[in-house]
Amino acid sequence: MNIVIVGGGKMGFSLSRQLSAEGHDIVIIDNNQMVLQRSINTQDVTCVYGNGISSTVQIEAGVPYADLLLAVTSSDEINIICCLVAKRLGAKNTIARVRDPEYTQDLIFLRDELGLSMSINPEMAAAREINRILYFPSALKADVFAKGRVEMVEIKIKENSPLVGLSLSSLRSRLKVGVLVCAIQRGKEVIIPRGDFVLEADDKISVTGSSKEVSSFFKVLGMDTEKIRNVMVVGGGRISYYLAKQLLEMGIQVKIIEMNEEKCKNLAELLPKALVIHGDGSDQETLEEENIEKMDALVTLTGLDEENVVISMFGVSKKIPKVITKINHISFGEILEKAGIDCVITPHLISTNQIALYVRAMQNTLGSNIQSMTKIVNNQVEALEFRARENFEGRNVLLKDLKIKKNILVACIIRGGKIFFPNGNDCIKANDNVIVVTTLTGLEELNDIID
Amino acid sequence: MNYRLIINTLGYVLGLEAACMMLPLFTALLYKESSALPILITIFILAIVALLFIRIKKRNNNMYAKEGFVIVTFAWILVSFFGAIPFYISGAVPSFIDCFFETVSGFTTTGASILNDIEAMPKALLLWRSFTHWIGGMGVLVLMMALLPLNNERSMHVMRAEVPGPSVGKLLPKARSTAKMLYTIYLFLSIIEVLFLLLGKMPFFDALVTTFGTAGTGGFSCKSLSIAAYNSAYIDGVVTVFMLLFGVNFNLYFFLVIREVKNAFKSEELICYFSIFAVSTILVTLNILPMVRSMGTAFRQASFQVSSIMTTTGFATADFNLWPTLSKVTLFLLMIVGASGGSTGGGLKVSRVMIVVKSVWRDIFKMIHPRSVKLVHMDGKKVEEETVKHANGTFIIYIFVIFIMTFLISFDGFDFETTLSAVTACIGNIGPGFGMVGPMGNFAAFSWFSKCLLSFTMLFGRLEIFPLIIALSPSIYRKK
Numbered sequence: 001m002n003i004v005i006v007g008g009g010k011m012g013f014s015l016s017r018q019l020s021a022e023g024h025d026i027v028i029i030d031n032n033q034m035v036l037q038r039s040i041n042t043q044d045v046t047c048v049y050g051n052g053i054s055s056t057v058q059i060e061a062g063v064p065y066a067d068l069l070l071a072v073t074s075s076d077e078i079n080i081i082c083c084l085v086a087k088r089l090g091a092k093n094t095i096a097r098v099r100d101p102e103y104t105q106d107l108i109f110l111r112d113e114l115g116l117s118m119s120i121n122p123e124m125a126a127a128r129e130i131n132r133i134l135y136f137p138s139a140l141k142a143d144v145f146a147k148g149r150v151e152m153v154e155i156k157i158k159e160n161s162p163l164v165g166l167s168l169s170s171l172r173s174r175l176k177v178g179v180l181v182c183a184i185q186r187g188k189e190v191i192i193p194r195g196d197f198v199l200e201a202d203d204k205i206s207v208t209g210s211s212k213e214v215s216s217f218f219k220v221l222g223m224d225t226e227k228i229r230n231v232m233v234v235g236g237g238r239i240s241y242y243l244a245k246q247l248l249e250m251g252i253q254v255k256i257i258e259m260n261e262e263k264c265k266n267l268a269e270l271l272p273k274a275l276v277i278h279g280d281g282s283d284q285e286t287l288e289e290e291n292i293e294k295m296d297a298l299v300t301l302t303g304l305d306e307e308n309v310v311i312s313m314f315g316v317s318k319k320i321p322k323v324i325t326k327i328n329h330i331s332f333g334e335i336l337e338k339a340g341i342d343c344v345i346t347p348h349l350i351s352t353n354q355i356a357l358y359v360r361a362m363q364n365t366l367g368s369n370i371q372s373m374t375k376i377v378n379n380q381v382e383a384l385e386f387r388a389r390e391n392f393e394g395r396n397v398l399l400k401d402l403k404i405k406k407n408i409l410v411a412c413i414i415r416g417g418k419i420f421f422p423n424g425n426d427c428i429k430a431n432d433n434v435i436v437v438t439t440l441t442g443l444e445e446l447n448d449i450i451d
Numbered sequence: 452m453n454y455r456l457i458i459n460t461l462g463y464v465l466g467l468e469a470a471c472m473m474l475p476l477f478t479a480l481l482y483k484e485s486s487a488l489p490i491l492i493t494i495f496i497l498a499i500v501a502l503l504f505i506r507i508k509k510r511n512n513n514m515y516a517k518e519g520f521v522i523v524t525f526a527w528i529l530v531s532f533f534g535a536i537p538f539y540i541s542g543a544v545p546s547f548i549d550c551f552f553e554t555v556s557g558f559t560t561t562g563a564s565i566l567n568d569i570e571a572m573p574k575a576l577l578l579w580r581s582f583t584h585w586i587g588g589m590g591v592l593v594l595m596m597a598l599l600p601l602n603n604e605r606s607m608h609v610m611r612a613e614v615p616g617p618s619v620g621k622l623l624p625k626a627r628s629t630a631k632m633l634y635t636i637y638l639f640l641s642i643i644e645v646l647f648l649l650l651g652k653m654p655f656f657d658a659l660v661t662t663f664g665t666a667g668t669g670g671f672s673c674k675s676l677s678i679a680a681y682n683s684a685y686i687d688g689v690v691t692v693f694m695l696l697f698g699v700n701f702n703l704y705f706f707l708v709i710r711e712v713k714n715a716f717k718s719e720e721l722i723c724y725f726s727i728f729a730v731s732t733i734l735v736t737l738n739i740l741p742m743v744r745s746m747g748t749a750f751r752q753a754s755f756q757v758s759s760i761m762t763t764t765g766f767a768t769a770d771f772n773l774w775p776t777l778s779k780v781t782l783f784l785l786m787i788v789g790a791s792g793g794s795t796g797g798g799l800k801v802s803r804v805m806i807v808v809k810s811v812w813r814d815i816f817k818m819i820h821p822r823s824v825k826l827v828h829m830d831g832k833k834v835e836e837e838t839v840k841h842a843n844g845t846f847i848i849y850i851f852v853i854f855i856m857t858f859l860i861s862f863d864g865f866d867f868e869t870t871l872s873a874v875t876a877c878i879g880n881i882g883p884g885f886g887m888v889g890p891m892g893n894f895a896a897f898s899w900f901s902k903c904l905l906s907f908t909m910l911f912g913r914l915e916i917f918p919l920i921i922a923l924s925p926s927i928y929r930k931k
Contacts, residue, residue: 002624017604020624022603025623025624027624035834040607041516041607041608042604042605043605044604044605044606044625044626044627045604046623046624121627321700
């Protein structure tokens, strides 16, 4: 597909990387030569220099023939106008990044009246993701499939865990829980395991199962499943606003620390139930004064990665059960893990996945399309939920007879509301929902898993 | 430095060369020549080395500018080395240095030869020699990119190092589809030329060899007398036109493909390129008129020679060595300017010379109006300051290399004209020069030392100097 991306910043960069790796033709428009240079040196894309709103620039970038235009500059207004121009020029689909909370009510208007295919709000998506993690405090990351029937959680195996030394085939009988380990990260290596794989301490594993089984899995492991009641949020930006709003609605107490007085007032106005504190969140005194050690969770959302890391480290040292760190530039991941920061949120990556999913679904409106997608274990593994259609070539064939590509695991089949983990003697039938875990990228439909 | 990636990629390049050798092998079998065995042995050696290289699996795709330079440089050196083997084993060329020189000359589309008696060579080897022009013209790695699905999002570094011209842009978003597009245009033009030559009653084998020589702007012919051997005004005309066409920036053909004809003809470089051709042709025609005594012949020879030298092909229909000084100097200057950027031709490239001239003009203007702000423009767009600097740098180093090489070659003790024009013809990838290395002469008399130097000069010219200097400087291999 021909995809034009306006704006080559953080978001544009990770989008073009993801989409060009999936085989699409990408053109990036930006008015900063440095940004374009970086993109052209590290990715297989073309770049057009200029203002993305200008129709001449858009024509030069081939918008009239484009299947999709993504407007992800830092300004909401520019993004919306870009999409309007592109729509007029003949782009088939347009997606704009719209972040300002003031526009959130207008999203439906944008879609229905102005013809935008979709608008994405990385901050809101990030807030939702954080919310989900807080709901499962013992997991590093949590996702749901099949409309919430299946859960996939990521945990790190501690040294004294009963999982250490256990092989996957004996896991279910030994622990008496119906869950499946579908991906493992050991050091730098990512493994899609087989039954004889033996777990070790410090492995990060992704586990899938029904909500009930997953919570009993946590119980068996002795991980406390106590619900979170109060959360401290450092930094009062957009994510904090969305997050606080969601948490307050769920009856969780929120304490927001923000340095800027204007922002504090604004937050206090929008979120009357929240406790907004005007102070420096990177100041130990302030944090201790606000009883940081009594918190169930700490979320660091300031604009500076470094600050977030330091505050999170402080939180870890104070033994806060759950610490979530926002990091925009994902580098030095290993060092962070050693410092105890293992639950990291990167807003633009979440939205990139959202768009990648949309693009794949666009390409495949008829086939057995993707229902949902998520990236697990350090973004190196994809977990996809497909719906098997009549055209799936391997339907009613026993899985052991099916030639499935390497590094693909059929993790779970949902048939008529029932969830089961397939073995070689099971088969996929039409209208099943199938969860597939893989290190490959770019799977678009269920037929792609067959070699 | 990502050695694994480099070696792995080189493996694929050598594999591709083995595949390319199937063409001469087929020819040898067709003509039942004894050269089939040497070619088969070479294919075998290439396949083994390629497999060994490919077995070294790359761990990651981290390719930076320096890896690009190293891959391109060593690909060209290795390809030339292995390409020389059939000449050596078959005994057609006794000394390996000569074989290497001949193959480098082929791949770099120079067309400088050390062969005294071309007609005595086996046909398969003649075809291989010319086929190297065709591959080298558009680029070995570009061909690999077009044919093999080696996904690397950073392949731009390789493309930039191999495709000539002051600034390299992609036609299509994907490097692979760009490479495919370039080769499609290239193949299409080549086929048309073969058809035109066949219409002129040229034998098929000769038409193929001539087309390879024209398309790559190389200049190897299967006759000692070059194109003059056919003694046909029609063939001269066809070759003249096609030489000019292959010297045009291929991006402009792409504009024709996507029906943006206006864009193609607006190109300042194209206008300048054809103006240079027209002015030089008129000058040379008038200058040689007293010698040949017929306006028609004078024009035919002048236009052919100007086109041949300017596009750095190096075919000959007349011994321009005997022409008056004005014509010779004109041709010498054309050798330095060369063809358009992004074409298969060599030399400094018209667009680069234009940028240099414009930037010099700007500097003079700035001296008169010290506070003025002026940018270099091309096709109505500003040229990035980085590109201007790079063009100026290339220009200076280019001239510098000519001086140094001329000095080193002068140890052989040939006359000044021969020495200087040999170096210029090699760095510009033209082939024939003046004096002893004129269109009717060859490079056989040089010492092995000079032949080595000239081989490198040709690579310098084809890869536009920097990749070779960077890849051969030890500092980039140091671990710290």
